[in-house]
Amino acid sequence: MHLIKQLMAIPGVIAAGEFAYRGDRFSYEGALTSEFARMAAILCRSNTMSVNMQSEIFNSFAENCGCRPAQGWIVRGANASVCNVGNYFAFIENRPELLNDVMTILRAKVGDIGDDLLVNLYAKIGGDVKEALY
Amino acid sequence: MNIEQLMGLPGALAAFTYTDKGDLKDHRIREGTEITSQVLDLLAHSCVANMAVATLEARGWEALTGQKGFEPLQGFSMIGLEWSAVVNGNCGVVVKNRDVDYEITFNAIQSCQA
Numbered sequence: 001m002h003l004i005k006q007l008m009a010i011p012g013v014i015a016a017g018e019f020a021y022r023g024d025r026f027s028y029e030g031a032l033t034s035e036f037a038r039m040a041a042i043l044c045r046s047n048t049m050s051v052n053m054q055s056e057i058f059n060s061f062a063e064n065c066g067c068r069p070a071q072g073w074i075v076r077g078a079n080a081s082v083c084n085v086g087n088y089f090a091f092i093e094n095r096p097e098l099l100n101d102v103m104t105i106l107r108a109k110v111g112d113i114g115d116d117l118l119v120n121l122y123a124k125i126g127g128d129v130k131e132a133l134y
Numbered sequence: 135m136n137i138e139q140l141m142g143l144p145g146a147l148a149a150f151t152y153t154d155k156g157d158l159k160d161h162r163i164r165e166g167t168e169i170t171s172q173v174l175d176l177l178a179h180s181c182v183a184n185m186a187v188a189t190l191e192a193r194g195w196e197a198l199t200g201q202k203g204f205e206p207l208q209g210f211s212m213i214g215l216e217w218s219a220v221v222n223g224n225c226g227v228v229v230k231n232r233d234v235d236y237e238i239t240f241n242a243i244q245s246c247q248a
């Protein structure tokens with residue numbers, strides 16, 4: 001089953017989606033309008049790039065410290081949370097055990113994110129990645 | 135919950151407290167890990183920045199979409215290859231991804247007194 005559908009099948013998942021490259025190429029399911037999903041994709045892509053940069057800085061001070069490359073991030077809100085692993089995101093309610101379940105599925109299905117995040121994100125929309133980026 | 139109790143969380147590798155500006159106040163690092171106090175200091179600064187950005191995003195999102203439930207934020211986690219940093223307020227904890235229970239860790243960090 002596709003990861004987004006798998007996530008949406010879990011009670012308490014509000015929306016789930018996938019983004020690529022600049023964040024403006026995306027697909028999603030759930031309780032978001034297309035415009036809000038576009039905004040969510042850009043927001044998630046931006047935060048992903050930010051934590052990736054931070055992990056590079058940490059690693060430059062303590063090589064092999066276990067932080068690099070960044071795999072994702074979580075924002076825990078009062079009643080809802082946003083989880084992001086690689087180029088997948090999920091908006092979820094704060095229900096008991098839901099965060100752990102969603103993160104387990106995301107980490108298992110997305111797998112470890114490789115060294116070059118931008119290549120990883122760009123590769124999701126196909127094409128000659130090296131030619132387009134360098 | 136204090137820094138010693140944070141070290142008792144499943145998979146805890148380090149725990150730390152920091153000022154509102156992100157300067158490291160106190161920390162514990164489990165022996166044998168590659169994490170250093172310098173990394174924790176940088177991490178603490180990034181925590182303050184990430185919480186501020188996440189608050190901006192949550193507030194903007196709620197105002198724009200009408201979807202409520204994010205504010206006030208209860209924490210932020212940065213997930214690395216081998217460990218995750220979970221932070222809120224003036225406390226943070228680094229936990230092994232293999233052993234982490236995010237629910238327990240976020241609940242613990244919310245009750246941490248720096």
